[in-house]
Amino acid sequence: MINIAIEKKLKAYHGQQVLKVNRQFTTGSVTKIYGPSGSGKTTFLKIIAGLVTPEKGTIVSDDITWFNAETKVNIPTQKRNTGFVFQQYALFPNMTVRQHLEYATADEAWIKKLLLLGKLDTLQEHKPDYLSGGQQQRLAILRALATKPQILLMDEPFSALDPKMKTELIGELKEVIKELNITTLIVSHNPQELDGWADGELVFE
Numbered sequence: 001m002i003n004i005a006i007e008k009k010l011k012a013y014h015g016q017q018v019l020k021v022n023r024q025f026t027t028g029s030v031t032k033i034y035g036p037s038g039s040g041k042t043t044f045l046k047i048i049a050g051l052v053t054p055e056k057g058t059i060v061s062d063d064i065t066w067f068n069a070e071t072k073v074n075i076p077t078q079k080r081n082t083g084f085v086f087q088q089y090a091l092f093p094n095m096t097v098r099q100h101l102e103y104a105t106a107d108e109a110w111i112k113k114l115l116l117l118g119k120l121d122t123l124q125e126h127k128p129d130y131l132s133g134g135q136q137q138r139l140a141i142l143r144a145l146a147t148k149p150q151i152l153l154m155d156e157p158f159s160a161l162d163p164k165m166k167t168e169l170i171g172e173l174k175e176v177i178k179e180l181n182i183t184t185l186i187v188s189h190n191p192q193e194l195d196g197w198a199d200g201e202l203v204f205e
Helices: 041-049 097-104 108-117 133-146 163-180
Strands: 002-012 015-025 030-034 056-061 064-068 082-085 151-155 183-187 200-203
Touching: 002 041, 015 041, 015 200, 030 041, 041 082, 041 151, 041 183, 082 133, 097 108, 097 133, 108 133, 108 163, 133 151, 133 163
Parallel strands: 030 183, 030 200, 082 151, 151 183
Antiparallel strands: 002 015, 002 056, 056 064
């Protein structure tokens, strides 16, 4: 379970606005996040991951304080056990598909399972430049899962996938996330694609 109560100033087109979230996410839950562009959805995911620091508030995961503005506690990203799927993928151009996963885990059986999950098993020696947008997106998802994270943060993770691949991948992701009991937050511009999967939602104004 993760408890988040934070405030972060955002730069907006119409002046400054404040992102305020006070929410509890139960372990293993899947939450869809949506709202207009610029409302702070991506910033919120980055705050959880420790990539952005809020001005006020706390983040407590399973009774461990990750962030507390008053007491100056701010656990670094690598110690938060989060997996992050960036909207722009953030892949390493000189690493092959397999190397991306080996960078995150030494578990060979898990790497093989992930490659099959993302249908990248025949492309494991390819570098990102030789992958389609959809393949790069799938690799970004696999890399985020490779560490078997406690919390999975996904920013528009299915935007480059065709409907058939999206349906198949979501179906298989459901199983993996349930098996590992990962708390999952998904930002989507098309929240309907998560109907029947997400058990909660967070709407940004």
